[in-house]
Amino acid sequence: xxxxxxxxxxxxxxxxxxxxxxxxxxxxxxxxxxxxxxxxxxxxxxxxxxxxxxxxxxxxxxxxxxxxxxxxxxxxxxxxxxxxxxxxxxxxxxxxxxxxxxxxxxxxxxxxxxxxxxxxxxxxxxxxxxxxxxxxxxxxxxxxxxxxxxxxxxxxxxxxxxxxxxxxxxxxxxxxxxxxxxxxxxxxxxxxxxxxxxxxxxxxxxxxxxxxxxxxxxxxxxxxxxxxxxxxxxxxxxxxxxxxxxxxxxxxxxxxxxxxxxxxxxxxxxxxxxxxxxxxxxxxxxxxxxxxxxxxxxxxxxxxxxxxxxxxxxxxxxxxxxxxxxxxxxxxxxxxxxxxxxxxxxxxxxxxxxxxxxxxxxxxxxxxxxxxxxxxxxxxxxxxxxxxxxxxxxxxxxxxxxxxxxxxxxxxxxxxxxxxxxxxxxxxxxxxxxxxxxxxxxxxxxxxxxx
Amino acid sequence: xxxxxxxxxxxxxxxxxxxxxxxxxxxxxxxxxxxxxxxxxxxxxxxxxxxxxxxxxxxxxxxxxxxxxxxxxxxxxxxxxxxxxxxxxxxxxxxxxxxxxxxxxxxxxxxxxxxxxxxxxxxxxxxxxxxxxxxxxxxxxxxxxxxxxxxxxxxxxxxxxxxxxxxxxxxxxxxxxxxxxxxxxxxxxxxxxxxxxxxxxxxxxxxxxxxxxxxxxxxxxxxxxxxxxxxxxxxxxxxxxxxxxxxxxxxxxxxxxxxxxxxxxxxxxxxxxxxxxxxxxxxxxxxxxxxxxxxxxxxxxxxxxxxxxxxxxxxxxxxxxxxxxxxxxxxxxxxxxxxxxxxxxxxxxxxxxxxxxxxxxxxxxxxxxxxxxxxxxxxxxxxxxxxxxxxxxxxxxxxxxxxxxxxxxxxxxxxxxxxxxxxxxxxxxxxxxxxxxxxxxxxxxxxxxxx
Numbered sequence: 001x002x003x004x005x006x007x008x009x010x011x012x013x014x015x016x017x018x019x020x021x022x023x024x025x026x027x028x029x030x031x032x033x034x035x036x037x038x039x040x041x042x043x044x045x046x047x048x049x050x051x052x053x054x055x056x057x058x059x060x061x062x063x064x065x066x067x068x069x070x071x072x073x074x075x076x077x078x079x080x081x082x083x084x085x086x087x088x089x090x091x092x093x094x095x096x097x098x099x100x101x102x103x104x105x106x107x108x109x110x111x112x113x114x115x116x117x118x119x120x121x122x123x124x125x126x127x128x129x130x131x132x133x134x135x136x137x138x139x140x141x142x143x144x145x146x147x148x149x150x151x152x153x154x155x156x157x158x159x160x161x162x163x164x165x166x167x168x169x170x171x172x173x174x175x176x177x178x179x180x181x182x183x184x185x186x187x188x189x190x191x192x193x194x195x196x197x198x199x200x201x202x203x204x205x206x207x208x209x210x211x212x213x214x215x216x217x218x219x220x221x222x223x224x225x226x227x228x229x230x231x232x233x234x235x236x237x238x239x240x241x242x243x244x245x246x247x248x249x250x251x252x253x254x255x256x257x258x259x260x261x262x263x264x265x266x267x268x269x270x271x272x273x274x275x276x277x278x279x280x281x282x283x284x285x286x287x288x289x290x291x292x293x294x295x296x297x298x299x300x301x302x303x304x305x306x307x308x309x310x311x312x313x314x315x316x317x318x319x320x321x322x323x324x325x326x327x328x329x330x331x332x333x334x335x336x337x338x339x340x341x342x343x344x345x346x347x348x349x350x351x352x353x354x355x356x357x358x359x360x361x362x363x364x365x366x367x368x369x370x371x372x373x374x375x376x377x378x379x380x381x382x383x384x385x386x387x388x389x390x391x392x393x394x395x396x397x398x399x400x401x402x403x404x405x406x407x408x409x410x411x412x413x414x415x416x417x418x419x420x421x422x423x424x425x426x427x428x429x430x431x432x433x434x435x436x437x438x439x440x441x442x443x444x445x446x447x448x449x450x451x
Numbered sequence: 452x453x454x455x456x457x458x459x460x461x462x463x464x465x466x467x468x469x470x471x472x473x474x475x476x477x478x479x480x481x482x483x484x485x486x487x488x489x490x491x492x493x494x495x496x497x498x499x500x501x502x503x504x505x506x507x508x509x510x511x512x513x514x515x516x517x518x519x520x521x522x523x524x525x526x527x528x529x530x531x532x533x534x535x536x537x538x539x540x541x542x543x544x545x546x547x548x549x550x551x552x553x554x555x556x557x558x559x560x561x562x563x564x565x566x567x568x569x570x571x572x573x574x575x576x577x578x579x580x581x582x583x584x585x586x587x588x589x590x591x592x593x594x595x596x597x598x599x600x601x602x603x604x605x606x607x608x609x610x611x612x613x614x615x616x617x618x619x620x621x622x623x624x625x626x627x628x629x630x631x632x633x634x635x636x637x638x639x640x641x642x643x644x645x646x647x648x649x650x651x652x653x654x655x656x657x658x659x660x661x662x663x664x665x666x667x668x669x670x671x672x673x674x675x676x677x678x679x680x681x682x683x684x685x686x687x688x689x690x691x692x693x694x695x696x697x698x699x700x701x702x703x704x705x706x707x708x709x710x711x712x713x714x715x716x717x718x719x720x721x722x723x724x725x726x727x728x729x730x731x732x733x734x735x736x737x738x739x740x741x742x743x744x745x746x747x748x749x750x751x752x753x754x755x756x757x758x759x760x761x762x763x764x765x766x767x768x769x770x771x772x773x774x775x776x777x778x779x780x781x782x783x784x785x786x787x788x789x790x791x792x793x794x795x796x797x798x799x800x801x802x803x804x805x806x807x808x809x810x811x812x813x814x815x816x817x818x819x820x821x822x823x824x825x826x827x828x829x830x831x832x833x834x835x836x837x838x839x840x841x842x843x844x845x846x847x848x849x850x851x852x853x854x855x856x857x858x859x860x861x862x863x864x865x866x867x868x869x870x871x872x873x874x875x876x877x878x879x880x881x882x883x884x885x886x887x888x889x890x891x892x893x894x895x896x897x898x899x900x901x902x
Contacts, residue, residue: 004545004766007530010494012543014550015557018490034824036801036831039469043461043576044495044562048519060520065532067566068499069511079458081516092463094455099465101798101848103834106466111495115518125494140835142813149817153824266814315455347552350487362593363717366600373485373604380487383554384591397552 009116009124011330016399019344019442021127021333024158025109028129028327031154032107037131040106042088044113045079050091054083054283061115081113085130086284086306086324090313093134093320102136102320103143109329120338121300121331130306132324134313139321141256144288144308145263147325151292151304152271159342159446160332162295165304166230166275169257169288172240173279175250176226180219186283187213192227193279196301200224227277233265234258236274253287260288286310290325294335303332345443346399349378351435352417353395354404356385361406368404368415371430377440379404396420401439404428460567460575462781467850470795470893472578472784475609476560479580479778482605483558488582491557493539495564496530501542505534505734512566532564536581537735537757537775541764544585544771553587553771554594560780571789572751572782581757583775585764590772592707595739595759596714598776602743602755603722610793610897611783613746616755617681617726620708620739623691624730626701627677631670637734638664643678644730647752651675678728684716685709687725704738711739737761741776745786754783796894797850800829802886803868804846805855807836812857819855819866822881828891830855847871852890855879 013021045065052059063081082088085108109129116122131150133143148165155163177185191206206212207220229239237254257274264272280289289307306325313320336342352372354365369379382391395403401421407414418425464472496516503510514532533539536559560580567573582601584594599616606614628636642657657663658671673694680690688705708725715723731740740758757776764771787793803823805816820830833842846854852872858865868879
């Protein structure tokens with residue numbers, strides 16, 4: 001057997017980190033359900049032809065999947081692992097349109113796979129948590145306001161730094177570029193999308209390069225001016241108008257983004273920032289697009305993104321327009337862990353270890369454990385009878401807060417429970433003793449708050 | 452774009468079925484945590500060489516995974532999707548042995564992939580829920596008694612038919628076969644494992660076939676006699692002894708299985724059945740093996756299986772013996788759904804739909820929704836202002852039990868809430884109204900109980 005080595009881009013958590021991840025996933029799920037989103041999961045694979053041509057360099061990043069025992073002709077179309085949850089969801093909607101009620105609100109928390117070059121916060125296997133609303137034929141505009149509010153509600157329940165949701169409407173750069181006479185809008189969009197990463201000088205170089213869009217220096221300057229506009233209200237409209245570019249698609253985009261900013265400010269002033277450089281790499285977005293930065297971690301990039309897609313799901317007769325946002329759960333956690341911003345109070349759910357005097361008492365110890373579990377307390381029995389010091393060390397190493405000691409088997413009662421943190425040991429009855437509520441489950445600690 | 456069609460073996464649930472699946476997964480997780488098992492998840496892929504040679508015909512069922520953009524030489528060892536959670540767990544233990552505390556109790560609920568021929572209850576992508584305990588160097592025997600008790604605790608909390616956990620020790624058939632002079636023990640085990648499926652006559656044919664193990668008719672008869680022994684206590688030992696076969700491995704197996712039966716009967720009489728035909732197809736099991744039948748659904752086969760493995764995880768210096776059981780969650784649900792034994796009371800988490808008089812009132816309706824969510828009530832606002840009949844129909848189609856009607860915007864209070872089942876409509880205040888506890892979340896219904 002080969003050596004055991006990690007596979008780059010396929011991270012795994014230790015049990016204590018997994019407890020933090022579970023806390024995040026539980027909180028996100030709880031929030032999504034409070035907002036009336038129904039859960040679905042889709043299969044991990046899609047026909048490759050459905051996954052391809054969705055933008056950027058995603059095609060070569062697709063993981064193809066094939067049975068080792070398959071002969072060349074007994075498999076159907078080639079299958080690949082999904083690289084996001086939006087493309088599979090659009091397919092699911094088409095496949096089940098007759099059995100779903102529209103507008104359909106769904107959330108989906110699953111792993112996805114992208115064969116990108118692994119780097120900080122970029123993995124080849126990672127978990128996303130998506131909400132989408134899809135309509136049949138039409139989808140009211142107000143969902144574009146509602147979705148970032150749901151995300152903000154989820155984030156407000158999580159122990160994370162303050163955040164900022166940036167929003168744009170793709171029609172604004174598209175209309176603006178067309179108004180400037182630019183034909184290859186997609187190429188320019190993809191270059192501008194890198195502004196935060198590579199800076200304005202490099203962007204100008206790329207925009208004016210002869211083997212690129214080959215814009216004139218003045219046109220490139222206008223493109224950059226648009227990208228640099230941002231505002232926490234509808235005032236961005238005037239800033240765009242001041243650039244003097246005219247196009248009807250631009251007008252439509254400005255009107256829509258202004259409406260989002262106005263409506264969002266009614267519910268959560270300052271939460272959304274209109275930021276006209278936001279574009280998103282995936283080609284299926286047609287209008288509003290979202291990104292999210294952690295304040296103080298801007299260079300890390302977006303940890304939650306999405307947008308409106310009007311034509312991703314279409315069966316030829318009906319089109320199902322949608323809007324969705326995806327939390328990059330793995331990406332978010334990777335940042336918080338690497339910065340030492342989060343940890344779990346213990347590495348196991350166990351709140352109480354029942355110690356053993358000798359192996360003959362295991363059956364009795366198991367009954368004590370069962371009595372405690374009846375009241376929702378996670379318990380395990382010691383792996384072996386040993387000196388109590390050794391059993392206490394076993395619990396302490398895992399962060400288990402309480403050790404239960406059985407009284408003499410021939411007398412009534414006599415059990416005691418020891419709090420390993422205070423050292424206090426008190427009489428206790430398995431039929432009624434309960435730990436403090438905050439000790440029943442592992443706690444999530446944010447170390448910087450304790451320092 | 453190609454037609455949208457299901458992929459055989461890759462089932463997906465509708466939202467109402469997914470609610471049932473979530474209820475099962477939540478209950479299983481809750482039980483595992485009450486018993487002190489820590490959650491981990493492993494990456495979906497392993498080096499193919501680690502997945503292969505684990506028994507049966509699993510090799511050709513492995514799904515190989517490869518980046519579309521990979522050149523022949525820039526990928527490391529070939530990767531495949533895991534076909535169970537035990538092999539990845541063993542690798543995880545080796546990789547993290549310095550950071551884990553032993554004995555290590557972990558649970559793992561994830562999807563796995565097997566390229567089997569799809570049939571009822573056999574999928575190519577499915578969800579398993581595993582518990583395992585792994586020791587460093589040694590693993591006390593008592594875990595082989597504890598694990599089926601944990602499973603029984605989980606099952607007792609689920610709305611499923613009564614069940615029976617069958618247990619055997621592989622040393623019993625192995626020692627017995629060796630005592631009979633059989634050399635190719637593995638081949639005979641694999642044939643006997645099919646007894647329930649194909650019956651004793653066909654088994655005899657396979658055992659005596661010249662191109663098979665080529666047993667004599669008398670030897671084949673002895674093999675079948677052993678396989679037909681079962682008991683709910685340690686009395687199976689005498690039945691085996693009566694067959695007159697002697698071997699030291701047999702003695703060891705009988706002693707161990709008798710100890711499990713005796714200890715298990717102390718905690719849950721009748722729960723375990725010693726059943727000497729149980730073998731399990733995977734080669735890594737070395738001692739105790741488990742299967743689980745739903746009573747009245749025996750022909751469906753096992754829905755929860757596992758066993759002890761003494762040498763799956765070894766780095767050459769240390770061996771980490773383990774014992775584990777895996778609930779076939781997808782397999783279990785497929786049976787219950789196909790037999791009409793389970794359904795959800797609604798297709799969405801939403802308990803209350805806030806109706807809209809006109810679109811101008813959306814902001815106010817969203818505030819009402821937020822007030823209800825504050826108390827943990829899942830709420831959504833109607834997708835559009837429409838006649839109340841239409842909005843009630845929208846809620847009714849999804850099984851949403853309550854519709855909230857806003858009072859006049861210019862007066863104080865005046866809101867009412869309507870229970871769509873009783874038709875009762877009563878005054879309500881968003882700051883204090885709460886639905887009955889059983890209506891806050893979707894209920895899981897077992898239709899046969901209501902008929």
